[in-house]
Amino acid sequence: MRPVPFEYVAARSVDEALDALTGDARVLAGGQSLLPLLNARAVRTSRLVDVNAAGLGLLRRRGGVLEIGATVRQAALERSALVREHWPLLAQAVGHVGSPATRSRGTVGGSVAHADPRAQLPAALAALDARFVHRGPLLVAIEVAPLPPGARTGYAEFSRGGFPDAGAAVVLAPDHAAVARLGGVRAPQAERALREGASAREAAALAAEGIDGAHRRALVADATRRALEQAGCA
Amino acid sequence: MTAPGDEPRGEARGGGVARGGGEARGGGEAPAPVRVTVRLNGTPHTADVEPRTLLVDFIRDRGLTGTKIGCEDGACGACTVQLDGEPVLACLTLAVQAHDADVRTIEGLDDDHPLKAAFHAHDAVQCGFCTAGILMLLDAHRHQDPETLDRTLRGNLCRCTGYRPIIDASRSAR
Numbered sequence: 001m002r003p004v005p006f007e008y009v010a011a012r013s014v015d016e017a018l019d020a021l022t023g024d025a026r027v028l029a030g031g032q033s034l035l036p037l038l039n040a041r042a043v044r045t046s047r048l049v050d051v052n053a054a055g056l057g058l059l060r061r062r063g064g065v066l067e068i069g070a071t072v073r074q075a076a077l078e079r080s081a082l083v084r085e086h087w088p089l090l091a092q093a094v095g096h097v098g099s100p101a102t103r104s105r106g107t108v109g110g111s112v113a114h115a116d117p118r119a120q121l122p123a124a125l126a127a128l129d130a131r132f133v134h135r136g137p138l139l140v141a142i143e144v145a146p147l148p149p150g151a152r153t154g155y156a157e158f159s160r161g162g163f164p165d166a167g168a169a170v171v172l173a174p175d176h177a178a179v180a181r182l183g184g185v186r187a188p189q190a191e192r193a194l195r196e197g198a199s200a201r202e203a204a205a206l207a208a209e210g211i212d213g214a215h216r217r218a219l220v221a222d223a224t225r226r227a228l229e230q231a232g233c234a
Numbered sequence: 235m236t237a238p239g240d241e242p243r244g245e246a247r248g249g250g251v252a253r254g255g256g257e258a259r260g261g262g263e264a265p266a267p268v269r270v271t272v273r274l275n276g277t278p279h280t281a282d283v284e285p286r287t288l289l290v291d292f293i294r295d296r297g298l299t300g301t302k303i304g305c306e307d308g309a310c311g312a313c314t315v316q317l318d319g320e321p322v323l324a325c326l327t328l329a330v331q332a333h334d335a336d337v338r339t340i341e342g343l344d345d346d347h348p349l350k351a352a353f354h355a356h357d358a359v360q361c362g363f364c365t366a367g368i369l370m371l372l373d374a375h376r377h378q379d380p381e382t383l384d385r386t387l388r389g390n391l392c393r394c395t396g397y398r399p400i401i402d403a404s405r406s407a408r
Contacts, residue, residue, distance in 0.1 A: 001306065005265045008285030008330055035326040036307035099389020101371060102308055104320040105327065161388065
């Protein structure tokens with residue numbers, strides 16, 4: 001199928017985008033989640049506001065903080081030496097997102113704003129305590145503070161192709177533990193246990209506690225254990 | 235759609251595509267077309283298109299039918315082309331988003347391209363529906379670690395070969 005007809009606005013600035021975002025208008029960033037929905041007519045809109053030329057495409061470090069403009073491509077995150085060196089968790093997670101062709105267009109901000117509960121990047125960003133910067137209804141940037149000294153990170157998932165069934169992102173450092181699973185949900189009990197010296201297996205079981213269904217619980221526990229082991233936890 | 239020769243009613247700003255379909259609201263009238271120029275394999279093609287026109291339809295409507303339409307939701311990769319050198323899914327890209335950009339399709343790949351010869355040598359083509367997309371993807375990822383090829387190919391389905399010949403051909407062409 002093809003989308004229902006819509007008006008197309010290419011915003012040249014955040015102000016122009018905000019002006020155009022009225023009624024049922026939708027933001028178009030990479031379009032890798034929105035276009036399938038429009039093609040299937042699961043989403044209908046009378047106006048698409050394209051923010052790709054709105055000046056939100058910068059990926060840089062400022063004052064030690066990583067700034068990811070809302071339209072930075074997933075492929076740019078994947079190729080960034082800065083990210084690989086200082087925020088390796090993002091590099092680990094983004095390689096699992098979609099496919100090379102969807103990562104060419106798909107944006108980091110779009111993954112966050114679309115907020116599919118199975119998406120990898122929101123989980124990684126949750127483990128990194130990222131800040132999401134808005135102007136009105138528009139996500140304009142994501143900010144990630146430097147990792148604690150000596151930090152190691154891990155991302156693991158269980159996938160049958162397409163979106164994963166379970167996944168976990170972790171940051172471990174002396175006196176610091178962050179564990180997030182898909183959906184961007186942190187696991188405070190597991191984090192506390194890790195700070196007190198729990199093993200990967202023990203912490204993974206805590207992280208999966210409360211999840212409905214033995215099968216799903218096992219998948220989350222397994223992904224969490226593998227992520228923790230990647231990060232150097234025994 | 236307007237008749238050939240009609241000017242698009244979209245308001246153009248800064249020489250680019252800025253706005254189309256402004257009069258579509260409420261009345262059930264079709265959105266105004268937008269004038270788009272896409273360089274297809276080096277040749278500029280200009281047309282007035284509805285904003286909802288997918289890049290894959292723009293390409294195929296120009297007679298370049300090597301690019302295939304499969305799932306229209308990003309699962310199959312049959313529509314993979316290169317947009318400014320990057321592999322993209324032409325079903326998940328609007329034609330207006332390719333305005334003033336370079337798009338390369340399977341018709342733009344040289345006959346003596348090493349990947350083509352390798353695909354022949356390894357019997358990596360059967361029905362051929364996936365082939366154009368896979369070649370455009372692999373051509374854009376030529377310098378990639380051959381050990382990760384199966385992950386690179388994750389978004390391109392082939393229901394004939396079982397992938398082994400495709401992976402072997404790709405490795406041999408490197």
